[in-house]
Amino acid sequence: MRKIPVEDIEEGMVLAEEVRDDRGGMLLNVGDKLRKTYGTKLLAWGVAEISVEGEDSAPRAHNSKPANGQRLPKEVEEKILERANHRFAKVMEEPSMRKILDLSVKHLLARTARGQGPI
């Protein structure tokens, strides 16, 4: 089970936790199959995030979801991951460096997704 921003809903995803509106009224039930169009509707109801079935996204620089949920072109994303993996290749034995790798990739992807260039 993992939490995703509603903008990231893909056709066929399965809801893992019920979604209610702000008055407690049921909007969607556990097990409901999601449609891509649900994203905008949920936002209109004030729901920003939902839980879907499936594994937690792998952290080790395979994470293709930048923090704000926007998708980057595949080549851009791949380049960032490639550089990061190369940079950290010789220090991966060290747990602290793995943490720094994951965090930095998250920040770099998010920044690029927002259209903010490199410094």
Added chain:
Amino acid sequence: MQHFGNTAVAIDPTACTAVQTEQLKELVGNIDNIPTLPTVIAEVTEAIRDPRVDASHVGQIISRDQALSAKTLRLVNSAFYGFPRKITNVTRAIIVMGFNKVRNLALTASVLDTFKSRDKDFDYAGLWKHSLGTAIAAEVLAKMVKAGDTEDVFVSGLLHDIGKLVMALYAKEAFARIRDYVERNDVLMLNAEMELYEIDHGLVGAWLADEWKFPPKLTRAIRLHHNPEAAREFQEIIYITHVSDILCRALEIGNGGDRRIPQLSRTVWAALRLNESMLDKCMSEIFEGLDKAKDFLELLK
């Protein structure tokens, strides 16, 4: 003290082997005209040591160098500090920001001149960005770990790699060999330096810092930013500089001269009580800080 030609070099004998001293002598001993800091900086540093000195007196010292004043005020008025109204003279800047901050900005403005080389051999602009990034990261980290000093860490971050600059400008052959080694073996510049010359840019930078009569705290931070475990004093600033350098490389801020990243020392990780959530926040704030520091980068042009 060791004497190399006309240059007296004070090197801590516990931090340097005889071989290293020889190598350093070979690299920098022939430098006749090392970059000099404007005398204004030394005067200001001296003046603010006196607890009785007032803002107006220090303001006057800086104002004597018009170009430096102008650049300093540009930094004071940058989005980085976000003052609601423009500060138009140095004395006012000191009253608002304090002696140390203004002194550090004047230092930043004057050091920058040495990074302006148009030499195509090396990415000077990239090194400046990396240095500025490390300075900002150091300030962010110092506040986050509630360090005793949040001022000098900025200067330490800014100048930690100044040894690379010295070599790029004044030891061109050696630097070319180092860069070539880095290119062919895809290692840290640090590794190439140690392999070829048994000294690192930390030692070269510390030599320059000494020439510029910097306090031992700063000299030591420059000297040991890649070897923080050797620190016997001033651990805080050394550790913070060590981590800040690594964070900037991870975030691809500027260009340190190679495509790798140094390993963060376990001693430092424990001593600063680092954790993921702290580093996550740091990274956000580092980028925020740099976005606001556009004026600092503009000064390069």
